[in-house]
Amino acid sequence: MTHPYSRKLDNIDLISHFLTVVINYNNAEDDNLLRKIKIGEADLKNYDNSSSTLNSTHHRDRKYLSETDRWKLRKQIVKELIELRREKDDEDLILGKGGALPNCEIKSEKQAIIIIGLPASGKSTIANKIADSYGGVILDSDFAKRKLPEFKDNPAGASLVHDESDILIFGYDKKDRPDDFSSLIEICNSQKHNIIIPKIGHDHRSINKMAKALKQNFGYTVHLVLVSLDRKKATKRAVDRFKKYGRYVPLSLIFDGYGNDPILSFYRLKHNIYIEEAFIDTFGKLSTDVEKDNDPIVIYKENNNPVSIFQN
Numbered sequence: 001m002t003h004p005y006s007r008k009l010d011n012i013d014l015i016s017h018f019l020t021v022v023i024n025y026n027n028a029e030d031d032n033l034l035r036k037i038k039i040g041e042a043d044l045k046n047y048d049n050s051s052s053t054l055n056s057t058h059h060r061d062r063k064y065l066s067e068t069d070r071w072k073l074r075k076q077i078v079k080e081l082i083e084l085r086r087e088k089d090d091e092d093l094i095l096g097k098g099g100a101l102p103n104c105e106i107k108s109e110k111q112a113i114i115i116i117g118l119p120a121s122g123k124s125t126i127a128n129k130i131a132d133s134y135g136g137v138i139l140d141s142d143f144a145k146r147k148l149p150e151f152k153d154n155p156a157g158a159s160l161v162h163d164e165s166d167i168l169i170f171g172y173d174k175k176d177r178p179d180d181f182s183s184l185i186e187i188c189n190s191q192k193h194n195i196i197i198p199k200i201g202h203d204h205r206s207i208n209k210m211a212k213a214l215k216q217n218f219g220y221t222v223h224l225v226l227v228s229l230d231r232k233k234a235t236k237r238a239v240d241r242f243k244k245y246g247r248y249v250p251l252s253l254i255f256d257g258y259g260n261d262p263i264l265s266f267y268r269l270k271h272n273i274y275i276e277e278a279f280i281d282t283f284g285k286l287s288t289d290v291e292k293d294n295d296p297i298v299i300y301k302e303n304n305n306p307v308s309i310f311q312n
Contacts, residue, residue, distance in 0.1 A: 006252040009041050018251065023232045025239055033243060036155075040248030043156035053150050054164035061149035071178055077147045077168055082187050086131070086138065090124060091245065093146040100138045100184065107135030108192040112220040113306050114211065114280075116201025116262045117227030119254050120238040122288035123198045126227050126296065133309045136194035139185055144168040155248040189218045201226075202258045204265035204275070211279040223305050226266040226285040227296070231259050233289065286310065 009015050015037050019028035027033070051058050057065055064073045077095070084099025092098060113130055117123045124142070131138050142158075144165035151157040171183040188195050201207055207224070214220040229237075235255045242248050250257075266285065269278045284307030286296040301307045 006250065006257045009037065009250075009252055012038060015041075018255075019239070023235050023239075023251075023255065025236055033239075036242070036246075037239075037248070037251070040155045040242070041250065043154075043248070044159055044250060047156055047160050051160075052163045053148065053161050054167065059150060059160055064149065071181065073148075074164075074168055075181060077144055078182070078184055078187070080147065081143060081169075081184050082137070086128065090142070090146070093143060094152075095147045095149065098143075100140070100143050102131040102135050102137070104132050104135055106137065107194045109194055110192050110218070110220045111136065111194040111223070112211075112214045113194075113196045113223045113225060114201075114207060115196065115198045115225045115227060116207065116265060117198075117288075118229060118231060118234040118258055118262060119200065119249050120241055121227050121229040121234045121262075122296070123227050126225065126286060126288070127196050127198045130225070130306045130309065131196045134194045134196070134306060136196045137184070137188050139169050139188065139195050139197045141165040141169045142198075144184075151247075155246060158247055158249065189214075192218075195220075200258055200262060201265045202261035204268040207265055208269060208275055208278055208280075215279045215281075221281050222279060223282045223284070224266065224269060224280045225305070225307055226262060226283075227288055228263060228285055228299065229288050231255050284308070 009018055012034050015034050016028060019025040050056060053060050064070050081100040085101045085103055087093050087098035111134055113134065113136065115123050115127050127138055127140065130136065145151045145158055145161050148161040148165060151161050154160065167183070169184045171186060172181065185195070199207065211222040215222050231254065235251055238249050238251060238254055266283070268274055269280055270283050272278050282302045282305040283300070284302065284305035285300040286307055287299050288296045290296060295310050298307050298311050301311070
C-alpha cells in the first residue's frame with residue numbers, strides 16, 4: 001500500500017523523528033518498536049500487486065496453492081461470513097470460526113450504511129454497534145482477510161491478501177470466477193439484507209459510485225456515517241494496535257496519504273462538490289475522540305441516520 005504523498009520511513013532516524021516530532025508518540029525512543037516499524041516498512045516493499053495472493057502463488061499457503069483449492073477456500077470463507085455470527089473480538093475471527101452476521105436477527109429492509117474514517121479511528125466498533133441495532137451484515141474486507149491463511153503471523157499480511165479479500169466481499173468479474181461463486185455483497189443484495197460497509201472513504205467518487213449502485217440497481221436507502229478522528233490521534237492508535245497485534249499498517253499512509261480525506265469526502269458528498277449528483281439519502285457524523293470504551297459524540301445527524309443510536 002503506497003500513496004504519492006506518503007513520506008519515507010525506511011530508516012530509524014526517520015521513524016524516530018516521525019514518532020517524536022510529527023505525532024508526539026509516547027515512548028517514541030523504544031528501540032524494539034523502531035526496529036519493528038522498520039521491518040514492517042521493508043516487508044511492505046516486498047509485496048506489490050503482482051505478488052498478492054489474488055494474482056500470484058508466490059506467497060500462498062501451500063494448502064491453498066492451486067486455483068482449484070483456492071476457489072474452494074474462497075467459497076468456504078464467503079459461506080462462513082454469511083452463515084456465522086460475528087465474534088465479540090475481531091481478533092478471534094479465523095477460518096472456521098466467526099462470520100459477518102449481527103448478534104441479533106437479520107433484517108431485510110434494504111438499508112445500507114456506509115461508514116467512512118481513517119484506519120484505527122474506531123470504524124469497526126461503530127460498525128458493530130450499528131449492525132446489531134439495524135440487524136445488518138457487515139461487509140468488511142478485514143473479515144475476509146482474517147480468514148485467509150496468509151494474513152496470520154505476517155506483519156505485512158494485510159497488504160498481501162488485500163486484493164483477494166476485497167473481491168470476496170465486493171465481487172469478482174463474472175468471466176474470472178466459477179459459475180457457483182457469489183460474493184458476500186451479491187448474496188446480501190439478493191436477499192435484501194441490511195448491510196453495513198466500513199470504508200476509509202479517501203475517494204468521494206468511489207463512495208458515490210457504490211451508493212449509486214446500491215440505490216439504483218438494488219433499491220437500497222443509503223446512509224453515510226463519518227467517523228471523525230484527528231489524523232495524529234488515529235496514527236497513534238495505529239502504532240498502539242501494531243504493538244499489540246503485530247500487523248503493520250503504513251503509518252505515513254494514515255497520516256500523510258489519507259489524512260483528512262474521509263472528512264473531505266463527507267462534505268463533498270453532502271454538498272455535491274465535484275460531483276453532479278450524490279446518491280446518499282442521509283448524513284451523520286461522529287467523533288471518536290473519547291476515552292476508551294466511551295460512546296462516540298454525535299456531531300451532526302439528519303433524520304433516520306444511524307448515528308441516532310448514539311444520541312443520549
